[in-house]
Structure formats: C-alpha cells, structure tokens
Amino acid sequence: MKKLILIVFCLAPLISQAWDRRSDTTVYVAFSGGLSFSSLRNFTIDQNRIAPGFGLYAEYQPTREFSIRAGFGLAQYGYRFEGQCSDILGNPFDTTITTALNYFTIPISANLNLGRKFNPYLGVGIEAAFLISARQYARLPETRNGIAVDPYNINRYDDGTYKKTGFSVFAQGGLEYRIKPNICLYAEYRYLAGMTKVFAQETIYGDKLKINSWSVNLGIKWGIPITYKVYSLN
Numbered sequence: 001m002k003k004l005i006l007i008v009f010c011l012a013p014l015i016s017q018a019w020d021r022r023s024d025t026t027v028y029v030a031f032s033g034g035l036s037f038s039s040l041r042n043f044t045i046d047q048n049r050i051a052p053g054f055g056l057y058a059e060y061q062p063t064r065e066f067s068i069r070a071g072f073g074l075a076q077y078g079y080r081f082e083g084q085c086s087d088i089l090g091n092p093f094d095t096t097i098t099t100a101l102n103y104f105t106i107p108i109s110a111n112l113n114l115g116r117k118f119n120p121y122l123g124v125g126i127e128a129a130f131l132i133s134a135r136q137y138a139r140l141p142e143t144r145n146g147i148a149v150d151p152y153n154i155n156r157y158d159d160g161t162y163k164k165t166g167f168s169v170f171a172q173g174g175l176e177y178r179i180k181p182n183i184c185l186y187a188e189y190r191y192l193a194g195m196t197k198v199f200a201q202e203t204i205y206g207d208k209l210k211i212n213s214w215s216v217n218l219g220i221k222w223g224i225p226i227t228y229k230v231y232s233l234n
Helices: 003-013
Strands: 016-041 050-063 066-086 090-114 118-139 153-157 166-182 185-192 210-233
Touching: 016 185, 050 090, 050 210, 066 118, 066 210, 090 166
Parallel strands: 016 066
Antiparallel strands: 016 050, 016 210, 050 066, 066 090, 090 118, 118 153, 118 166, 166 185, 185 210
16 A cells, blocks of 8 residues: 555656646735825815825735725825914914824725726725824915014924824725736725814814815736646646
C-alpha cells in the first residue's frame, strides 16, 4: 500500500496540469480628489464654502455587481456668512466671513455596479469625522472711505465652539472606465447630510445646525484580482 501511494505521488505531476483562473473577486486601492460645496443646514443666512478634499480607500469587490469601500479622507467643510466689521472710528460695514471646519474622516460605503468596462454605479454610506481645526477668516480693506481698518484681516482659530466629532450619511453615484483589466478611472458625485450638530454649545437654533455638503471627485484605483487553482488530467 505504501508503495502504491508513493507511485501515485511521484506520477501526479506527470498526469495532471494546474493553472490559475481569475475570479470576479477583486481588492482595489483607490485615491480620489475633488471639490466640496458645504454649508450649514437650517442656517438661512449662510453661503457655500468651496474647498478641496482628498481620500485614500480600499475597495472589496466580491462580485462584479457589488463592492464595499472603506478608507480615510481629509474633508474641508464649513460655511460663509455676511458679518459686520468696523473701522477704527467704529463705522460698521458688512463683509463675507468664512468658517473653515477641517476634518479627518472615515467613510464606509456599499456600491451597486451596473456595468463592466463602462461601469455606472450607485452607493450609500456612513462617515465618521474628527475635527482637526476650526478657523474664521475674512479679507478686509486696509482703509474704507479713507478711514483705517484695524485689523484689516480676520484670522482666528477656535478650540471650543465646535464639536470634535461628527457623524453623517451620504449617497453617491459615479462612472468608472476600465483602462486596463486592473486599473480604473472614475468620476463621482456625492451628497452628504450631517446627523450630529456642529456646535458644541447651545445656540438659538438648538440642535438644527448640521453640515450639508455635495462634492465632485475624480479618482483612480488599482485592482488585485483573486485567483484560484484549476487542475485537470493530461
């Protein structure tokens, strides 16, 4: 019996053949960058803040039709509003003040893929955000009507006004183009709605002031296909 097992073991490489077959399962690494247009929901006097954002993701695609994406990002949310300033004699005037809220984010999403080489996709997700910095700034004239404005620029950082963490939900849609079997370019639109309040302290608006943002992003992703062995007899 031992001799028979030894003979079969020695002859197996001669009578069988193996090769790798690619499956539909792929793991991607992706990088994206774009512009976000953010404001405060339920704050009627604000305007959009426009700022760049970046993200680094890993995407797991168990089938062609479905994928899960998670990663890290730098999101620059905020808002702009008309505030009142004054010259050195106390004469008031209005100017646009920008509030910049910069976050480190962890987004997680699930996508439904609708194509192959050209792949339209739709997805939903959640995002945790951690405040890096909060700043208000405005560019003012050095003089107004011949009277000096001092200081003529606003640039102040804030440590306690805004919450350090936030939570949002988002919906996204995009179009991928596969330039090589494992390399894709994509363009994506995303709408995000904050679920937690922005301010740490109570305001006259209560808990209604939350981040709203929509963004347009471009990205590239590299895939690592998952393969498995296929054996056959010669």
